[in-house]
């Protein structure tokens with residue numbers, strides 16, 4: 001049975017993997033968080049791997065505060081680039097396959113057609129720069145590592161845009177949300193499920209980048225509007241321009257990614273973003289917004 005180690009297990013995506021893991025009895029899972037597997041601690045992770053041989057490492061640990069990254073550039077690079085390089089080297093020494101995540105924020109957003117895996121990356125912000133450096137670590141230091149560029153993740157777990165909006169919407173009559181940034185909202189479970197379906201089919205002999213998100217296109221305004229409506233909350237969502245939303249970070253105006261490569265190589269069907277959102281909202285309704 002293949003052994004799969006999942007890092008950053010208490011984060012949003014890590015929790016989604018924990019949720020779906022039961023559906024994949026062909027794998028033996030090991031979930032670790034910062035307390036036992038701090039990806040910045042080279043000695044700790046090296047010892048851990050020596051004591052726990054694995055076939056796959058799915059790295060969900062990351063620095064994801066895109067706004068704070070502008071002031072914490074070094075920390076963002078340490079976690080998203082240096083630590084990923086260390087995982088890449090470890091994967092070579094110990095013969096496991098590394099799967100790690102990057103972001104649609106590696107692009108500058110100036111295109112108006114979906115980005116391909118080989119489109120030049122031009123990040124607008126520190127977080128995006130740190131993710132490009134992490135991608136390069138996998139491309140340069142592994143024989144067959146996989147980078148999955150994902151986007152706009154939400155779920156019923158941890159902190160994310162959808163939950164932030166629902167929290168605010170409960171207490172306010174109106175919310176102002178940008179409509180001039182468009183991308184693809186993606187349910188964390190889509191990513192977890194797709195990755196676990198991909199694992200047995202991975203036969204790449206060179207490092208690869210794949211784009212993975214739900215299908216369709218939306219602005220943050222559309223996502224907020226739809227989430228509040230599905231939740232049945234009476235709150236007016238007002239469309240605004242990015243200039244009207246106080247923020248220290250530049251974000252791409254258009255970051256839709258082309259998913260043809262992953263769908264073709266793995267024969268995978270991806271859900272439409274509104275269908276996924278409905279699933280997530282049903283779960284939030286059942287469990288409450290926490």
Ligand SMILES: NC(=O)C1=CN([C@@H]2O[C@H](COP(=O)(O)OP(=O)(O)OC[C@H]3O[C@@H](n4cnc5c(N)ncnc54)[C@H](OP(=O)(O)O)[C@@H]3O)[C@@H](O)[C@H]2O)C=CC1
Nearest residue numbers: 008010011012013034038039061062064101103150152153
């Ligand atoms: N969220 C999104 O919208 C998007 C995310 N991505 C990428 O997807 C991946 C998963 O993101 P997501 O789950 O949403 O992120 P979260 O911020 O929810 O989770 C990240 C996890 O990483 C952990 N972590 C941070 N530093 C370390 C460390 N040194 N050692 C071990 N664990 C650490 C955090 O733990 P702690 O809380 O203790 O710091 C946290 O549990 C990331 O690579 C991210 O860049 C890409 C596009 C969109």
Ligand SMILES: Cc1cn([C@H]2C[C@H](O)[C@@H](COP(=O)(O)OP(=O)(O)O[C@H]3O[C@@H](C)C(=O)[C@@H](O)[C@H]3O)O2)c(=O)[nH]c1=O
Nearest residue numbers: 064066103104105151152153161164176177178220245
């Ligand atoms: C909460 C809120 C946000 N916004 C805007 C700010 C921003 O432009 C957009 C999204 O807000 P967020 O704080 O979720 O933005 P951000 O943290 O930049 O989201 C990104 O996270 C990283 C980790 C990624 O990799 C990206 O794919 C993306 O999901 O919505 C509003 O206009 N009104 C609001 O009330």
